[in-house]
Amino acid sequence: MLNEKRLWEYPSQLLGRLRGRGLAWAALALGLLILMALALRMVSGVLRRDEVWARIQRDKVLRVGMDASFPPFETVDAEGRFSGLDVDLATELGRRWGVEVRFVNVSFDGLYDALKMDKFDLIISALPYDRTQTRDLLYSPSYFNAGQVLLVRGDDLRLRSFDDLEGKTVAVELGSEAHQLVRRLARDKGMHLEILAEREPEQTVALLRQGKADALVCDRVTAYAYMRDTDDLRLVGPPLTDEPYVIAARADAPILMEQVTRALEEWRANGLLDELLRKWL
Template sequence: MKFGLGLFLAGSASLMLVGCDKAPSRNSASASQDHLARIKSSGELKVGLEGDWQPFSFHNEKDQLVGYDVEVAQNLAKKLGVKAKIVEGPWDGLFAGMDTGRYDLVINGVDVTPDRAKTYDFSTPYAYDRTVLITRSDNNDIHSFNDLKGKTTANSIGSTYQEIGEKYGAKVSGVDTLAETLQMVKNRQVQATINASTSYGDYMKHRPDEPLKIAATMDKVTEYAIPMKKGEDNASLKKAIDNALQEMKNDGTLSKLSVKYFGADLTKPN
């Protein structure tokens, strides 16, 4: 009996091992999918954005997260057949969050720069803007970006605007939000700030008496696009995002959202 039981147990163990070898691995199955397939399997598109950069993303009087980028993200997710899961975070952590997989995409008015293009692939542009230099209304020393040399500015840490200030020789104080930078200019803590024309325009629309002005505007148009990590894993995702954006342009969705949040159609180069 012991001998027979031993054979039975050994045989059962062998069968169990064979069964385990044939069972599909969830990890290996997931690893065989590209990024777009994993997004569709999960049923959600994780999007990182700031949440405090009006009119791109901000909280309204009911504390609801709204804005141009918020609705662009929601529409893109719908086009992909999934739901948008929007996660707010500081600007200087958005790209790191995408690199580690916390976000699938960053949709945050990201402008395409040569340095970023070395690391990330970008979608086709979905909005166009201008970069402006903002000072107090009574400032008579700054009339161009070249006048920033030796001056002080305030901008979001790690932003293109911080880089521009440093490029022109300014000492840049890093802060978190547009409102903070403009408050610092208003209070003479710094002499200028650099930001998007759309954001400044929206800020002044709600605070028309603020002692601020645009001292200079860059000639080059800013292209806003959606970055994603380079590589074959994102090839089909980039194609799907580009196709969805084109559909949103063709059916007028992007234009309507632009007028809603910017007060003008900024979906074409101006």
């Protein structure tokens, strides 16, 4: 016959064993979680390594690539002196980090390849954002919007936005982005306006100044160039399109790009970026 006392003790012993095993499994699971956390931290540390930033800090040299043929953003004189908005941005980065800035002049089409070949650390060269490059490169926030804008005569107070061009005449460069944009906006908005398309950009601004056109649509860089010549023109309304100019670094330089982004954000907040834009544009 079964011992009645042992029969009653068996469930409690079984529960004790299960409880012991449960604690063991819990301890094992906790240990695995700790190991996983440490492993993730180590992997994160490896991924966060930035040899480019480490070299800049060690050698005290920042190498900046640009195509110095696009004033007022970048140009170089016969004696090799660089100047322009992008040059000032790079110089401010060097001052901020306490390093020397060395400029490398490369044709615009070769900038990306030269960056990937480690010819320099950053591209600062009126560089439009290119989402097709985001797998291999890191981009900063925009520091200038070079999109299409609306330019009018300074004494014409009737026009405040593109919508005010109903029944008016708009000058554009023939076949340009501005030409296509004005046609599309007029069609989409159901507006009736006359488009004067000229082969040469100088002809378009001449039409505006002569009163033969009520407005001119062009990119923002060109608009600023026209306004530098005389004070009889002004911009109205927000940009009609966005073409952000950005700074680029290789994908393996995340800390460097973080530092660039932090600098641009601070300069936008404290007014330094606006000061440089006014100086050159």
